[in-house]
Amino acid sequence: MTMPITSPDLTLKEKARAAFSRLPVPAGVRFVAGRLVRAIPLLFAVVLFNFALLQLAPGDAAEVLAGESGSATAEYLADLKARFGLDQPVHVQLANYVWRLVQLDLGFSFRHNEPVLDLLLGRLPATLLLMISSVVLAVAVGALLGVLAASRVNSWRDNLISVFAMLSFATPVFWLGLMMIVLFSVNLGWLPSSGMASIAAGYTGIDAVLDVARHMVMPVVTLAMFYVAIYTRVMRAAMLEVFNQDYVTTARAKGLSQRRITWRHVVRNALLPLTTLLGVQIGTMLGGSVLVETVFSWPGLGRLAFEAVYQRDVNLLLGILLMCSVLVVVTNILVDLAYTRLDPRIRIR
């Protein structure tokens, strides 16, 4: 007797997975799709949180939504309540809330007089520019310092790098930014202290790019500093770990120079843990960018969050939280994909 291909004791989930894996789509696409499906309950839970926070907010939800506590007229509030269904029971409100989000309706920011989603998408590029630049800088400098420290363990160079990492790990990011403004903008006059571009100057072409680059220097360095510290320490530890591997001994036995062993054999493998960290750190980096953007008036999501706090624009604030959670999920999927590229031993399923 031949075994049936789908045995009856497979659960529905396993059947679905088996059917899914037979589909003629590339493994990468299937992996991303699977991860996105897994992210749905996660994002739904974030939405639940948002809703719970709205309910927990002191005062009337309509007042909170309006962000006008006190100054709005009674008719206006009643109108808002009816419009958002706030006079209905909680579970109906929740259903309405979720339904609006599914339709990508994140509500309206009364302070900015603009739909929340438009506001978020408008501010996203500036934050991405800041964060990607900071990640690149932090990985480059952190990896370099880690290699320099690990290649001469316990030398004065190693100790100096450790002290530097310790200090930048303990420095409050917003304070570092303010101190850099004092030094480089106020005293030396080298760099602009706020904004993303000198709009009044009306630069075009290469001048405009250089102008943005000049505005970027301090925010990017400030945000990167904390991560330089982390990456330096992780890179140093990973290097020491890899130096003990058998194949490094083989390379040494072949008579390869220390420099060649370090750069061609050890560094490449030691870079893997840094990739993992990238996915873990993205959430904290978004938090850091709120502070950095506030210090440097960088027109991104973080600055928007600060304004929302200041103006008590709860709806906008919740939109930012949701947007940032989506960013974390997406980044983690991208990091996992990058990981499989870097390390062929790891296969995506």
Add this chain to the structure above:
Amino acid sequence: MNGILSFARRFARNRAALAGVLVLLFVGAMALSAPFVYPSDPWDMVTMPFVWPGEDAEVWLGSDMMGRDLASGIFHGAKVSLTIGFVATLLATLFGTLVGALAGYYLGLADTLLMRVTELFQTIPQFIFAIVVVAILTPSVTNVTLAIALVSWPSVARLVRGEVLALREREFVQASRSIGMGDLRIIATQILPNALGPIIVMGSLMVATAILTEAGLAFLGLGDPNVMSWGSIIGAGRDALRSAWYITAIPGFAILLTVLALNLVGEGLNDALNPRLKNR
């Protein structure tokens, strides 16, 4: 007793960690002595505005734009930072340990559910989550503490779960089970004491993070409006950054020093509690 002595000896060998302990003791003394050394309200105007540090012996750290004594603010701020840092960490550690221990000990459905929730809390960007919670629940010392605890327990839960997983099948746990000891008693008296080292190390590092988070929140204007904290002095001093940068520099330096000390102590504890790792 012998264990404590040898632990103290191992810890004392790390001079950086000892320096960290001294700095922490000093900050703690500042916090405790604040009501006696500076009995008046740190919000009171005591002198001319913008007195630079060292200009007037009465206000040796200078005064801010409202003529308030910066030294008084630093002393009273130490109390706020340390209290929020330690209490938030304590809450997060207790809750994280509970979640991690239950997940790691019972496994199965409990584990899946608890770890899913943990994963959820780790996905939401921590600092932004804290901002939203404090902004909506209105800023107060209690709400700031709760918000910081709320965003920092997941890492403890993960750590404890891992430790419990490694310990739950060990002989002494099986022996306890075979003599009929209850689950909760096994977890509390047999497993957790053996996982205490890593939990304490993580706790000391979490206090540092909590202090940084509190300072960040206060800088954004989300500190308790009734207490003066280091972060809120920086937030207010920012407006006078160009003319009087010392108002911003001094509290920032206090944060830096305290956080650095906590990190050094954490590292010292790590080396002293896991002596085998150190000798690798």
